[in-house]
Amino acid sequence: MIEVTGIKEIIKPENLVYKKTKIMTDNTLSYCPGCGHGTAHRILAEVIDEEGLQSQTIGVSPVGCSVLLYNYLDVDIQQAAHGRAPAVATAIKRLLPDKFVFTYQGDGDLAAIGTAETIHACNRGENILIIFINNGIYGMTGGQMAPTTLPGMKSSTSPYGRDVKTMGNPLKMTDIVATLPGTYYVTRQSVHTPANVRKTKKAIRKAVQYQKLDKGACFIEIVSNCPSGWKMTPVQSNKWMEETMFPYYPLGDLKTPEE
Amino acid sequence: MKKELRLMKGNEAVAEAAIRAGADGYFGYPITPQSEILEYLMEANPAETTGMVVLQAESEVAAINMVYGGAACGKKVMTSSSSPGISLKQEGISYIAGAELPCLIVNVVRGGPGLGTIQPAQSDYFQSVKGGGHGDYHLIVLAPASVQEMADFVDLGFDLAFKYRNPVLILSDGAIGQMMEKVYLSQQKERSKVFPDWATTGKPATRERNIITSLDLDPNGMEMHNHKLQAKYNEIREKEVRYEEFQCEDAEYLLVAYGTSARVCQKAVQLLREKGLKVGLLRPVTLFPFPTKRINDLSGQVKGILSVEMSAGQMVEDVLLAVNGKVPVKHFGRMGGIVPTPEEVVENLKSKIIGG
Incomplete structure (x- = not known):
């Protein structure tokens, strides 16, 4: 064992600048190295902790990479059928109106099989927070084309690149839900740099606070990466995301409450 | 009250x-x-x-x-x-x-x-x-x-x-x-x-988090579940087996039917009894669990059973399993939204079970 001189003197509570969030469990994350899910989980957990909402929170996990969300967040969680999280969350919030209810869904879950549930929950103005991780691919099943896959982008089911003539166009769900009267706050963010992490966390905090107003659905898209599915290193994937994903899915608020 | x-x-x-x-x-x-x-x-x-x-x-x-x-x-x-x-x-x-x-x-x-x-x-x-x-x-x-x-x-x-x-x-x-x-x-x-x-x-702080899921990626865990x-x-x-019997005490023939079909069969039992035929009706109230044991018991008493359903014959499979070959079991049903008449039930019991 290597002895580091003076390490014991350094490890003191007053020197701690980064620690595990209380709401994150000790379970090892199942995500690939460099994946954005871990960061998204953490900042959501931080907000729940900082807002004192652990006992008030009920989450809904999707089918996809984040299906095991309930292993990582120390709050009550229901695992929903593929795409149905907004319907599940609708009933939770209607029956327990004082609770904070969120869904956490990927692009296949939310923008393909769950399109109807997403649009209708938003359109009814359900007082829930939808967190939408968009990495343009089906990660868990091994990198198939998603509704959000960019034109020309390769995947295991678009091996020559997405041909929009035969495979359709990428769906901008966030733009769609922003047009619905039932949504209160709609924004698109990312978690690939410290600055973006801070912005996204701020957006989540805002959404959590808006939920207390009962003014409608809050919807946060996080444009994220999938190094394994995209066949890139984490660094390459973040660069590619900036250069290729952001022009199609520009970051920023799409709908903010009238002050 | x-x-x-x-x-x-x-x-x-x-x-x-x-x-x-x-x-x-x-x-x-x-x-x-x-x-x-x-x-x-x-x-x-x-x-x-x-x-x-x-x-x-x-x-x-x-x-x-x-x-x-x-x-x-x-x-x-x-x-x-x-x-x-x-x-x-x-x-x-x-x-x-x-x-x-x-x-x-x-x-x-x-x-x-x-x-x-x-x-x-x-x-x-x-x-x-x-x-x-x-x-x-x-x-x-x-x-x-x-x-x-x-x-x-x-x-x-x-x-x-x-x-x-x-x-x-x-x-x-x-x-x-x-x-x-x-x-x-x-x-x-x-x-x-x-x-x-x-x-x-x-x-709350007083309990572990509650998780609602039907997923277990470990096949051993899934088998246990x-x-x-x-x-x-x-x-x-x-x-939890529930059923209702209608004139089964002395029955020599049995009708098995649930829901609307059971109401039709109740009238059919009446018509058959008027003609001197000892027919009873067993109406399953629970379809799962199915009154398997009771039907098996009755199959020791009757000469034959007609399962009456508004289908091509689905419940009859559970009746057959319950009877396990002891006596003849036949199906009579109407399909596509047609409710059978008591007379049709009478006729089918006679032709498929009694006369058969």
Whole structure:
């Protein structure tokens, strides 16, 4: 064992600048190295902790990479059928109106099989927070084309690149839900740099606070990466995301409450 | 307390009984012949009285997943539909069974397959009692034969659902849903203020987080879960069989029928008895669990059995299993929304069993 001189003197509570969030469990994350899910989980957990909402929170996990969300967040969680999280969350919030209810869904879950549930929950103005991780691919099943896959982008089911003539166009769900009267706050963010992490966390905090107003659905898209599915290193994937994903899915608020 | 007497449609009775049972939520989607359930609840507006939530969902798929969400909060929740809509709900029902959530589902069956017809049928028997969705699971299936039972089985259904943490299905049909009869309504129950300890209601510091899922990626864990489910179904088979007998004491021939068919058969028994033929009727009230043992016992007494269903012959398979070859078992049924007449039953018993 290597002895580091003076390490014991350094490890003191007053020197701690980064620690595990209380709401994150000790379970090892199942995500690939460099994946954005871990960061998204953490900042959501931080907000729940900082807002004192652990006992008030009920989450809904999707089918996809984040299906095991309930292993990582120390709050009550229901695992929903593929795409149905907004319907599940609708009933939770209607029956327990004082609770904070969120869904956490990927692009296949939310923008393909769950399109109807997403649009209708938003359109009814359900007082829930939808967190939408968009990495343009089906990660868990091994990198198939998603509704959000960019034109020309390769995947295991678009091996020559997405041909929009035969495979359709990428769906901008966030733009769609922003047009619905039932949504209160709609924004698109990312978690690939410290600055973006801070912005996204701020957006989540805002959404959590808006939920207390009962003014409608809050919807946060996080444009994220999938190094394994995209066949890139984490660094390459973040660069590619900036250069290729952001022009199609520009970051920023799409709908903010009238002050 | 004196019970309240009303003249109601079967569908209306379900809706009123749900409010009175202290249900917390109903999630539905219009489809004939059961739309009166949603209409009645919207008009009754129980949000103002008991606080019950009534929501018209965007689809049957969304409605059953709302039931999942509500049930996982430990709430008394239900949905209703008719055959094509129930097919759409099967994925959600499988998840609910897998996650062991209590809820009530009402199927006011219409003729199929496909869009079929809006007239009554019993052709969803297999779907109801053998599973319906994917995986090894069972629903507790109650088969009402009157408007009174449509009302009574709501309360019974919720009780069984919570007792076993299992979805309960009321398997009705378009005739019972649409016809009007007198019905005694029970007193208003209070909505429950206590939650089961497994419910997701927000994690207080005093307990571990509650997780509702049907997933276990470890096949050993999943097999254990399946064993647990099967043990529960066996307990249900042992304790919850319900049936009704009509003139079986001295019967030499037996009719087996449920729901609307049982009412037709009751008249057929009367007609046959008038002709001096000793015929009885066994009406399964629970289709899962099926009254297998009682039918087996009766097969030691009778010379033959006719299973009467508004289908091509589905329940007859369970009758055959129960009888296990002891006496001849035949099926008679009408399909596609046709209700058989008592005379047809008489004729078929004579030609297929007595004369055969």
